Amino acid sequence: MFPKIRDFLHYPLITISGGDITPGSVIVGVVVVFLSAILASIASRWLRTLLGARGLSHGAQFAASKILRYSVVLLGVLVGLSSMGIKLDALIAASTVLAVGIGFGLQNVVQNFISGLVLLIEQPVSKGDFVKVGNAYGVIEDIGLRATQIITRDEVTIIVPNSELIASAVINHSRPTTNLRIQVTVDVSAKCDTALVRDTLLEVGAKHPEVITTLGVEVRLDACNEPAFLFVLLVWIPDPREDLRIASDLRFAIEAAFKEKGIEGPIPERINYHRAGLPRALREN
Template sequence: MNNPRLQTAPIVVDGRGVFRVGSLEEFPARDRAEIINEILDEQVKNGKPLSVEVAEKEGQTTLQVGNTHLLTVTLQDVKKRPGVWSQAQQKNRLNAQAKNWQNILNSALQQAYQERTPSYIKQSLLWSLGIILGAIALYWSLTALRRWLLPPRAQSTQQQKLRLTLTCLQLGIGLAAIYAIAGLFPLTRRWRYELWHSLTAPIVPLGEVNWSVFDLFLLLGLTVGLWFAVKWFSDFLTNRILSFAGVDRGIQNTVGLLTQYGLVFLGLLVIFQSLGIDLASLTLIASAFGLGIGFGLQNVASNFISGLIITFDRPIKVGDFVRVGDLVGTVERIGSRSTEIITLDQVSILVPNSRFVDGEVINWSYGNPVSRLRVSVGIAYGSPIPVARKALLEAAKNHPEVLRYPAPQVWLQEFGDSSLNFDLFVWIREPPKQFKIKSELNYRIEASLQQYGIEIPFPQRDLHLRSPQMDEMVATWMRQNASQMEREAYFQRWQVEEEASRKDMRDRAESQNEPSDPNAFKLGEEVDIDALVEQMRGENGIEIKDRRYGLSVYPQTFLGSEAVEWLMRTQNSGIKAAIQLGQLLVERGIIHHVLDEHDFKNERLFYRFYQDEEMP
């Protein structure tokens, strides 16, 4: 890339750069250095000790090797503009520069002569052997470390990163050994220098910047390093700082994603500026990239934008239990392009973000997590309906994960071909368990129906056979046994009707406490108010303390929202039932709003027990 070093070129002896020369009026620095390097190579190949001399030629300070002119020292070589010094000062500077270069070249030529002696070659071979053995030892040490730290089939992300790191270290050891051995011998050192020179030679112009292969690899390496550094910082911020602070997982994910995008954008700007890239020159690339998005990257762009919409609008968040099409599971991670869902089978599925924006999504965890569950049951015709209803309600109420409020309900939906079809409705607080709870309810329903002697039918068809002889035989038998059969039938029918009547009266008495509306129920008859108040004011009850609002202090108060949460947890109820229970306490004259301006609400309003009122 363009920098001050491109205004000069290196003088090289056996693959070692010794100093740099500037340009002359008729020669660029690069061409000038090539001529000087060719002369030095020819002198070195002679295999004789040589020395460089300073000479005056036509009023100019020059360097000669043997009888061959090597170079002329100019003011550009001393890196000062003409006219700054007097002529005598310029002469002194040129002579000083020539003497310095003379010493450097003589030292380099002497070293080149010594490196071609048998003793040096023997010593270099021993050094090469030691480097190879050391590299092999380090390589096998890393191999043993990898076998010790990683199982044969390591699949986790951390294990894969560790394997990649150890592999890169092994590759680096091999390359470092090759580089060190190549520097021991003049010929291989020249090859090494030529390879490096070809990698650093400008080949790709971009505006005023000329890029080399090394510059491209440097840009790639800095970009990859920036990505990993930002990813590590984002994970540290999300999993350590925000998680330790107790921030909601959805907010953690949003903050981490925005931090990652912002730092990557700022980091790329810093990298481009530090490498001398004019951002205005990237306009063409940005236009081509936009054209590519318009044609070939529509889906990628759509998913990316959908990810931003999900991040800001938050229709779903990490931890929500959702249904997307045929997929049902818990949101584990929301990425820039896709969202990870873990199904009930513990299978991770990546769903494109656009499906959450364009299609219909069922989010059981959105807002109020309490949801209704329906269990369909069919019973045989002729079964006592009140008894069947009681059996279904007992099966539901005895389940520990079914909410008491709203109370379970049984609806007779239709008269089917072979059965009376009922729907049992229950409310649960944890939607991810709905399939498990439904299965357990089916077990309980089957046992409860058997306990009450109610049959679950199978499809039936009545078959009528017509035969005159058979009809006559049946009529004769019926006439002979009519009186006895009538008495037995009457007695059995009387027992069934009497038992059904008694059960129906009991069931009607019990059903008076059940609401037709799932959000309305007679709490006063189902909850011990005195015990509830004592529990609320007890050691594990709601927090009652002095609270400040504005300039006023309200003693011995509690928050309505905290009371709702406490009632939901201790009374195994939904949010609406908890609010109704709090309103019942208001209506009974047990609690009230501190200013008597509100009914009981699930808000940050101050309420107080009447018995905590300050005495005048």
């Protein structure tokens, strides 16, 4: 029985560049690749723990562990192919033909793969960063070899090809700090006391518990056209992901403060006419 098993394991299935591939060599190669994947996972977790103990950021830990995992798996694949009887020098010799195939059929895949390596090495964006890609805001969940996963405010996952993050404009709200200045626009009647409006807005902005008052609270008068004046309250917040909620809190507080101090808004039926003359960015706020 054992001689038959040995003969089966050594039976040449195919010969590539003088190297025989047998069932036994295939089993050995698969086991080597499988073990390399396990080793890569263990090494990746170990490196993240080590870097975390040294105080490196989560993004740097993620990038370093990912590169280590890919390197160990690649080494395992090469060793596995060699164990199967495939000569690596033959693969290198065939790389020219492979490059032609890549140029015609796998160009986008290779482009995204290289872009993924650039993202992991240069780290213009990292895991956990809050970014804007196109019209979507979200947190980077994972940077893979082909694409990056971004989870939006609505808990929807967007798959973005890595090449787009390299070639397109990406706004990273987590660099160099997570501080973000938000603007809240307010229309008031042109008959109101502008100094009272300014002081009220400054008071409301300074009272919000999540506003970074040390960075300053600012009020601007952006338009003085009849029938309304347009004021803008600018405040700094520590977490860009909370901009919509904090802006809403400020609007509620502003309305309550205006009612308390008798500050009137503009004539409702003329607001659209008034705002139509403003720059588009202000009309949309």
